[in-house]
Amino acid sequence: MRKRSWRPQRFAAVPNETIDDAANLDFMALALLTVLIRHRDGWEITLSEVGAKYGYGRDAMANAMGLLQVARYVVKVRMMSVEGNEWSTEMYVFDTPASDAEVSALLAEVELSPDVRRASVIEPTAAAVAHAERRRGKLQPKRRQGPSVAVPRVPENPYSGATCGNDASSQVGPECGDSRLSGEPAVFKKTVREKTREKTDAPSARSAALDAGGQSSGSRGRAGGGSAAAEKSRPARSKGDAAAIRTVRDELERRLPDLARALPPATPRTLGDAILAGLAAGTPAERTPEQLVRFRVLNRWDKHWAQEFYAGRLPTQPVGPLVSMLAADRSDHDRCDERVDVDSGQPCRACGERQADRRVERSQAAGAAVSVPAAASPTLPGPRAVVYDTAGMAPECWGRDGMCGRPTLGAESGLCRRCEHEAAETGTLASSASGGA
Numbered sequence: 561m562r563k564r565s566w567r568p569q570r571f572a573a574v575p576n577e578t579i580d581d582a583a584n585l586d587f588m589a590l591a592l593l594t595v596l597i598r599h600r601d602g603w604e605i606t607l608s609e610v611g612a613k614y615g616y617g618r619d620a621m622a623n624a625m626g627l628l629q630v631a632r633y634v635v636k637v638r639m640m641s642v643e644g645n646e647w648s649t650e651m652y653v654f655d656t657p658a659s660d661a662e663v664s665a666l667l668a669e670v671e672l673s674p675d676v677r678r679a680s681v682i683e684p685t686a687a688a689v690a691h692a693e694r695r696r697g698k699l700q701p702k703r704r705q706g707p708s709v710a711v712p713r714v715p716e717n718p719y720s721g722a723t724c725g726n727d728a729s730s731q732v733g734p735e736c737g738d739s740r741l742s743g744e745p746a747v748f749k750k751t752v753r754e755k756t757r758e759k760t761d762a763p764s765a766r767s768a769a770l771d772a773g774g775q776s777s778g779s780r781g782r783a784g785g786g787s788a789a790a791e792k793s794r795p796a797r798s799k800g801d802a803a804a805i806r807t808v809r810d811e812l813e814r815r816l817p818d819l820a821r822a823l824p825p826a827t828p829r830t831l832g833d834a835i836l837a838g839l840a841a842g843t844p845a846e847r848t849p850e851q852l853v854r855f856r857v858l859n860r861w862d863k864h865w866a867q868e869f870y871a872g873r874l875p876t877q878p879v880g881p882l883v884s885m886l887a888a889d890r891s892d893h894d895r896c897d898e899r900v901d902v903d904s905g906q907p908c909r910a911c912g913e914r915q916a917d918r919r920v921e922r923s924q925a926a927g928a929a930v931s932v933p934a935a936a937s938p939t940l941p942g943p944r945a946v947v948y949d950t951a952g953m954a955p956e957c958w959g960r961d962g963m964c965g966r967p968t969l970g971a972e973s974g975l976c977r978r979c980e981h982e983a984a985e986t987g988t989l990a991s992s993a994s995g996g997a
Contacts, residue, residue, distance in 0.1 A: 573597075575655050583696060584631035584657070588616070588624040593633055596653045605651060608810055618806055622825040626688025627695075632658040635666065636682040642675050649682065686876055687824050794829070801836055804849070808835045811853040816861060819869065824877050831879050838886040845894040847902060852886070855905075856897040860885045959983070 574594055578585070585593070595610060607621040628634040635652045652658075652666060663681065670679045797805075805827055813820035823831075838852045847856070865881050868874050874881055888897075895901060896908035899915075957964040959979030966976040973980055 578633075578656055581631070581657075583699060584692070585627060585633075586624070586695065588620055589627040589633075592621065592624040593628055593653070593655075596634070596651075597655060608813075618809060619825045619827075623688075623691055626684055626825070627692055629684040630688055630692040632663070635663055637667065637670055638680050638682050639670060639676045640678045642677045645677065685821065691825075797832065801832075804839055804841070805832050805835050807849045808839070808852060811849045812857070815853055815858055819861070819878065819882070822869075822876070822878055823882070824879070828879055830883060834883040834886040838888065840888075843894075845888065847897075851897075851902040855900050855902045856888075857882070857885045859898040859900070 574590075574597060578593070579590065591614075592610070595614075596605070607625060608618055611617060611621040625634065629636065633654050633656075635654070635658055636649055637652065638647060638649050640647055650670075654662070658666075667679060667681060670676060809820065809823075809827065812823075827835075835852075838847060838856065839849070840846050865874075865878075865885060868881070869878065891897075891899075891908075891911060893908055893910045895903055896911055899908050899911040900906070901908045957966045957974070957976035957979050959975045959982075964976060964979055966978070973983075975983065
């Protein structure tokens with residue numbers, strides 16, 4: 561990205577109205593604008609290098625650049641070259657906010673260049689616009705409203721007034737419990753004696769809840785897992801983890817600038833956890849930031865996510881897809897990503913052999929004939945023979961062609977009662993008895 565000045569540079573100074581533009585610029589944005597104005601045209605600008613020079617991180621520099629873009633102190637133009645149709649970005653710096661007419665004239669002049677096929681203005685990101693709006697809201701003066709106090713009025717006391725028309729009676733009754741406020745006879749307040757008695761007789765809400773077996777709200781909150789602030793508070797990352805996350809984001813900006821620009825300036829907690837899990841420091845699956853981005857994220861980006869991103873089917877800030885791209889695959893080999901050895905950059909031999917074995921197993925399973933044994937013909941039981949129990953039990957009935965089997969209970973015919981009844985009805989009892997003999 562190259563810096564160019566649209567207006568002729570008269571001196572390396574910042575106008576007073578720009579210094580006083582606190583509504584659009586904070587100290588960081590004003591300092592970055594001063595650095596941009598100070599350098600010559602054609603200077604190759606990298607925010608990470610500027611931040612490293614002055615001791616600031618990537619998020620601070622991105623927020624400052626976002627404020628400059630929103631206020632139009634910086635206008636970024638994306639251009640396609642005539643030869644090769646390659647895209648490039650140039651940044652035009654203004655010492656005061658650029659007007660719509662100036663931006664239109666700038667874009668028209670860039671498009672008239674013979675080596676430019678097409679040009680367009682890069683608008684500020686949604687995160688930069690939201691950051692600028694939040695900052696303007698903080699600068700608005702806050703109105704302080706005092707509390708409104710309303711004094712309740714109590715019913716009229718019969719003893720109030722000058723003397724209630726009776727000079728002989730006292731102004732306040734002995735059992736009144738109320739005393740008249742001076743200067744306003746109609747407004748009363750509880751006496752100290754009455755307040756003390758109420759506090760003594762009526763238990764407090766906290767003690768009543770404890771007597772009922774409950775807990776106070778604070779104890780209940782701690783017993784239920786802590787307060788809401790304790791649940792939201794999470795330990796801050798160490799300096800080493802924060803530096804590793806910044807290094808991975810710088811590598812993403814170098815290899816996938818479009819994806820990096822769409823991410824929020826401040827790294828979300830889920831994305832930071834995914835980056836640290838992908839680096840896997842101190843384990844056999846440890847990756848350097850370059851290996852993580854080159855062999856894992858970049859391969860998955862080219863295979864699937866790039867098409868979804870440029871088709872507009874991903875969120876405005878694709879944090880979730882990037883977390884998916886950073887996740888480790890199911891490979892058994894710790895030193896490969898997407899079937900590529902991260903140490904040598906060559907195809908992983910273990911993954912290739914495993915893939916060949918699985919193909920052989922699938923082909924064998926598909927070609928194997930499944931033999932089903934022929935179903936055996938069912939065997940019908942034969943007629944049951946008459947069995948006499950030698951232990952003194954009654955013999956079994958041989959009626960119904962030997963299929964009955966009930967005890968005969970000592971019948972001479974050798975049949976049970978039901979079979980005798982059926983034989984008597986059909987007139988076959990004599991033949992059955994002869995057959996049993």
